[in-house]
Amino acid sequence: MSHKHFKDSPLFIPSSYLTTEANKTGSWRFLRPRYDEKTAPCAVACPAGEDISRVLMLASQGLFKEAWETVLVENPFPGVCGRICHHPCETVCNRAHFDEAIATHAIERFLADTASRNELKPRLDRLPAKRERIAVAGAGPSGLAAAYFLALLGYGCDIYEAMGEPGGVLRWGVPSYRLPSGALRNEIAQIVELGVRIHCGNPVGEEFLGRAASTHDAVFVGCGCGREHGLAAAGEDLPGVEDGLELLRKVAAGNGGALEGPVAVIGGGYAAIEAARCVVRLGGKAILIYRRRREDMPASREQIAMAMEEGVEVRAGMAAVRIEAQSGEFLLTLREAQAEGGDANAGTASGRAAGKTDTIRVGRIFRAGGFDAAEQWMLPPPGDGVLRLNNSVLVFTEAGPRVFGGDLVNTSKSVAHAVASGKEAAIALDLLFREGIDSIRPELERCSVGGRRSLSMEAHMNGPRSLRSSAVVRYSEINTDYFRFSPRLTQPRLLKGERSRSFAEIDLKISANLAMREAERCFNCGICNQCDNCRLFCPDLAVVRDQSPLGRRIDYDYCKGCGICVVECPRNAMTLEEEQGPEYRGGEKD
């Protein structure tokens, strides 16, 4: 059977074997897109200035070690902060406008725990060794952070610590159900690995500061708030009235002892809440007495709620006015404070005068009202010759420069602020030694995250992060078409009943799977995660892959400036700007 073969029909079509590259369509451009990595709001809110959007990007890719190291550049305590930081990063998370904020703290903790379980050693950039050596008074979070960052910058450090073990409030003030001592020890060990020497059982006093100049080029003072400043209640100095901090210290040392019956804890801050929760765990019936309303308590909402779940009775709006000893127990007189709209005067004498009173009988009383410096020399002196920075104070003495940091100078007293303090002190001393005092403020400004208070050590060390724009990404700048609703990680926890009987850590580990899923929710505000949308959407093939840090560049010979790449960038890592040259102002175009 024949298969008809026809001769070719007439066919005359537009076709060219010449390259179209001769037509440099980039000359049509009035707007210029460029890669422009920006600052995420979480990084600005993080007192330690962690590069959270990058950390989460790496975590979402399963690059746990790299993610962990990215935290460590800015904060030596991911395992600690992942557990106890109040995570202001989550409060400002852009994702909260979409569904729910990222559980960044849970991922941070996961990264630290994973590194620890695998006995990973971080590879951190360090500057060459310097001849200056710095003494640090106090191995609390600010002193440890200062030494850590100084060590990264090449300085030798000696930390002098009064207690038998380093860690300060992290070791002696945070019970193990929130921060197991092992998690802290791991991270302190990494600081020691950098060559920092910690001299425990070695309290320093004022006289040490005087002679430090002979052994050290500068001193960092980060002694923390170690002294209860009192309740202003009659009888509070009676024998047997104890300090909440002391209870926490004993619990941390493993000799909290047993309690029974009603036990009063007076105060509404962090230490009071934890002391009350320890009372429950030691067998007592904890009654937390706070003079203002419950919503005025400085302790976090979450911790208050958990304390109540565990059995702590909260008596808010009651001021302790008198303590009397009676046959081995205490009679505690409470007076209802007038809740005048919850204002700060509610606890004043005039506020008390009008209130009803109540008397309770308790076996033990712990004071945890507020704390300040144990000794005067721990505080920066007033007056001139002092450089007051955001989280530290630089003082010039005859015995050399002295930096005060930590809770004693920070208005916000948190572990992340302590890290901020240590970092600021380390950068300030580095600048002082290397470039002189006048360089301090401009350089701190250059290293600031998003132009705000937090500092980036990576920026100070001129890492890639220093190239990032200080513009802070807003939610409206995220292209949410590229994200799906997905619920925030639910932190697995011990059950209520288990919690009140044990000092075991409440927040349980999460799997790598859960951590990655949570990290994937992150918008990665302002940074490129190699999604390649810019290249895929470019109608002119003007986005070209290359070996640059972002992996691609724009070929401006052919980019017409349509801006599609910028619009399709899900995370605002690009910027579209008007061309500035004279050829773009009304020049003749074909």
Place this chain on the structure above:
Amino acid sequence: MKKVLEGSHAVAEAVRLAGVQVVSAYPITPQTHIVERIADFCAEGAMNARFLRVESEHSALAALIGASSMGVRTFTATSSQGLALMHELLHWASGARLPIVMADVNRALAPGWNIWDDQTDSLSQRDTGWIQLYCETGQECLDTTLLAFRLAESVNLPVMVLLDAFLLSHTYEPVDIPDQESVDAFLPPLRPRIALSTSAPRALSQMAPPNVYMEMRHSIQKAMDETAARLEELDAEFMERFGRRYGAVEAVCCADADIVLVTSGTITGTARQVVEDLRAAGQKVGLLKIKLFRPFPTTQVREVLEPVPKVAVIDRNFSFGATGIFAQELRAALYGLSRRPEVFGFVAGLGGRDVTEKVVREIYLHARDNAAPDSEAIWVGLSEVSNGA
């Protein structure tokens, strides 16, 4: 192998047998059964084709233009509004000389919203450079689709296969499905004349200034000029292989006829019955079925109709401000003859209104009993309406 198939599935079977490599389509009633069945074939592995899901008919054809430019066999299907949305790319496909095959299920255009049979959707695309082949039966749908690939690839022009909404697309009839081997012998793999390749990069469809554009258009017309003859040869080969043929036109009882009815699509089947009955009653009536509308088979039409005194064209379509479109084309085709039949143009069955034997018979009687039409377009069976008075 004979199966009872609806017209849509007959088209789908042909697409499967043709070894189409890329299909892209967007669903629309009453076309959807075609691509649903093709999608099934792809999913089951009965077809080794890429099925590109797209967001519109415009994109469907655009995707095929890209695919066809790579030198692969392509197919899409649409209807009515979908075809209208493709309009820009219909021109592109023919201008780029790509042998894309499309099935269009003839459906009325909105508003009023109407999913039923009407040829205005495809006939209003007559100037886009696509070859158009109208089908009468389910078997013809299958056979025409196979022919369409061969024809398209032979002249490098896109082909539209037309089938009436529901009357063909959703009507089950016995259809002989040829075996793969026979189809492969008739329709070997595409040997493309246009195929982009990274090994020999070139640009297609770029700027064509006045000094070449006209020649490009003339080239399309020259290919169109060859199309009717090619179809006839392919028809003969098809007959040889499969025992069926259709022709660009089909004349039934026309040799001695006083009146010839001119039809396309499914009205033809009805008209065949009417002609048979009238012949039995002694009436000298014939039937001319027009299958090939573009290029218009002027030679064949003239040959059949030149000796006929009267012609009654039945149009299930209309060109506003003019007449039924087949009537218009037919008048133009006959104009050059020194002795021309009287052409009666009837408009019937728009928007799926039934064109029954009674309607066809009325049309015949009207043509028989009037010496000449009193207007260019005679609308059949209109009801009295207020017309907004």
